[in-house]
Amino acid sequence: MEMPRIVLSAGGSDSGKTIVTAALLRILGAKGYRVQPFKIGPDYIDPMYHRLASGRPCRNLDSWIMDEMTVVSSFASGSIGSDLAVIEGVRGLYEGESPVGDEGSTAHVAKILKSPVVIVLNCHSLTRSAAAQLIGLRAMDNQVQIAGVILNKVSDARHEEKLRRAISHYAGIPILGSLSRSPRLEIKKRHLGLTTSHEFPEALEVIKSAAEQLEEGLDLERILEIAKQAPPIDYMPEARPFEGERVRIGVFMDGPFSFYYHENLSALREMGAEIAVVDSLSDRGLGDDLSGVLIGGGYPEIFSKELEANYQMRRSLKQRIMDGLPAIGECGGLMYLCRSIERNGEKRQMVGVFDGDVVMHEKPKALSYVALEASRSSVIADQGAALRGHEFHYSSIEGLSSELSFRVLRGKGIRDFMDGAVCHNAIGMYTHLHYLACPGVPAKFLKECRAYSRR
Incomplete structure (x- = not known):
C-alpha cells in the first residue's frame, strides 16, 4: 500500500x-x-x-x-x-x-x-x-x-x-x-x-x-x-461485513463527555451497534430503544451544575441501570455515575449508581499507562482477561463500597490498585481503553446488550 x-x-x-x-x-x-x-x-x-x-x-x-x-x-x-x-x-x-x-x-x-x-x-x-x-x-x-x-x-x-x-x-x-x-x-x-x-x-x-x-x-x-520517501506498507484490508443481530447503544456526546476514540465508535458499529447520541444536558431521559450506554471521559466537573440540574436524565439513567441496562463509564463517565462531584467547595449531585463521592484536586491524581487483569467477570471482560489502557485525572473517589473488578498491574485505578466499579451490568473505571487493542471488550459489551434487548 x-x-x-x-x-x-x-x-x-x-x-x-x-x-x-x-x-x-x-x-x-x-x-x-x-x-x-x-x-x-x-x-x-x-x-x-x-x-x-x-x-x-x-x-x-x-x-x-x-x-x-x-x-x-x-x-x-x-x-x-x-x-x-x-x-x-x-x-x-x-x-x-x-x-x-x-x-x-x-x-x-x-x-x-x-x-x-x-x-x-x-x-x-x-x-x-x-x-x-x-x-x-x-x-x-x-x-x-x-x-x-x-x-x-x-x-x-x-x-x-x-x-x-x-x-x-x-x-x-x-x-x-x-x-x-x-x-x-x-x-x-x-x-x-x-x-x-x-x-x-x-x-x-x-x-x-x-x-x-x-x-x-x-x-x-x-x-x-x-x-x-516513505516506503509502501504491507497491508491487505479485511472485509468484515456484520451479519448478526444489531443493537442500539446510547453514547453520551456533549459538553461534559467528549473523550472518545474514533476507532472505538467505529469498532462498535462494525460489530453491530447502532449509535444514538445522548446529550446529558438537554435530553430528559434515555430512549426506550436503547440496550446499552457508553459514557466517555471529559469534564463533568466543569459542567457539574448543569448535570445536577438535569434531574430527569439522572433519574432515568439510574433507573435503567438498576434494571440491568449494560453501561460503561470511563473516567468522566465514572464520575457522573457516582453520587456527587465536589469542586472548589461546591458539591453537586450526580446519578448515584455508585455510592462514592468524587473530590477534585489541584494536582493530578494519576497520569499513566495502565495494565489491568480482570479479577472477576464484568460487562466488558471475562475473569482473567488482560487489558492495557491509560488514566489521567485530577479526582479521587471517597466512600465507594462497590466491588472492583480489575487488578491494576500498572497505574493506580480507583483505590488499592483496583479499578472497574461494578453495579449490576454497569462498570465505571478510571482506565480509558482503545478497542483496537482489546477487541474483546466491545464484543463482550455488545453481547450483554443483546441479552438485555431480548428480555
Whole structure:
C-alpha cells in the first residue's frame, strides 16, 4: 500500500506540535489534498483540532497499548481514501513508557511505520542550542529518519536568520518553515491539556491565522517530497461485513463527555451497534430503544451544575441501570455515575449508581499507562482477561463500597490498585481503553446488550 506520510515530533512537550500540525493540515487541505490526520499516544483533545483543521476524524496510534501489527493495520485502514497522512507525535520524540525503552514513543511508531520525521522546534531564546538539540535528536537513534525542521516560537526576522545560520552550519537539517511566537497562535490550556475545540470558539480562527503565517515561508514541495520517501506498507484490508443481530447503544456526546476514540465508535458499529447520541444536558431521559450506554471521559466537573440540574436524565439513567441496562463509564463517565462531584467547595449531585463521592484536586491524581487483569467477570471482560489502557485525572473517589473488578498491574485505578466499579451490568473505571487493542471488550459489551434487548 502506497501512502506518503510524515511524523511531526519535537524535543519535548509545549513545543507547539498541535498548532503546527493543524496549520499544515489546513494548508494541504486548501490545496486539494485529502489528508488523514493521526495522533500518537493516548490523547482525545489534540485530535479534535486535527479534525477541525482537516475535516476528517483523527485516529490514534500507540505502540504500548497496541502491538506493532495493530499500529500498522490501524494506520493503513485509516489512510484509505487519502492522499497522504500527517502524524502528530506525543511529548518529545523519545518519550514513551520507559526511560530506557522505545515502546509508546513517537520514535517507535515512526520506525514501525517507516515514516520520516519533521521536528517542530521550540526556538524560544535559542540560537546555537537549536542546532545542538537537533543534533542530539538525530544521534539518539540512527533508525529514526529526521528529514527536516519547522521553527516555532520565533521572536522576529533577525532571530530566524540566526537560527537558520546555526542549524545550517552545525546540523545540516533542512528548515521547512517557521512560525512566530504570538498569543494569537496559542490554544488555551487547562487541567487535562488543551481546552476542547468545542469550548474554544476562536479555535478555527487560530488555526487559520497559523496556517496563513506558516504558509508564507513553507517549503511545501520539500515536505511532500519527504512524505513520498516513505516506503509502501504491507497491508491487505479485511472485509468484515456484520451479519448478526444489531443493537442500539446510547453514547453520551456533549459538553461534559467528549473523550472518545474514533476507532472505538467505529469498532462498535462494525460489530453491530447502532449509535444514538445522548446529550446529558438537554435530553430528559434515555430512549426506550436503547440496550446499552457508553459514557466517555471529559469534564463533568466543569459542567457539574448543569448535570445536577438535569434531574430527569439522572433519574432515568439510574433507573435503567438498576434494571440491568449494560453501561460503561470511563473516567468522566465514572464520575457522573457516582453520587456527587465536589469542586472548589461546591458539591453537586450526580446519578448515584455508585455510592462514592468524587473530590477534585489541584494536582493530578494519576497520569499513566495502565495494565489491568480482570479479577472477576464484568460487562466488558471475562475473569482473567488482560487489558492495557491509560488514566489521567485530577479526582479521587471517597466512600465507594462497590466491588472492583480489575487488578491494576500498572497505574493506580480507583483505590488499592483496583479499578472497574461494578453495579449490576454497569462498570465505571478510571482506565480509558482503545478497542483496537482489546477487541474483546466491545464484543463482550455488545453481547450483554443483546441479552438485555431480548428480555
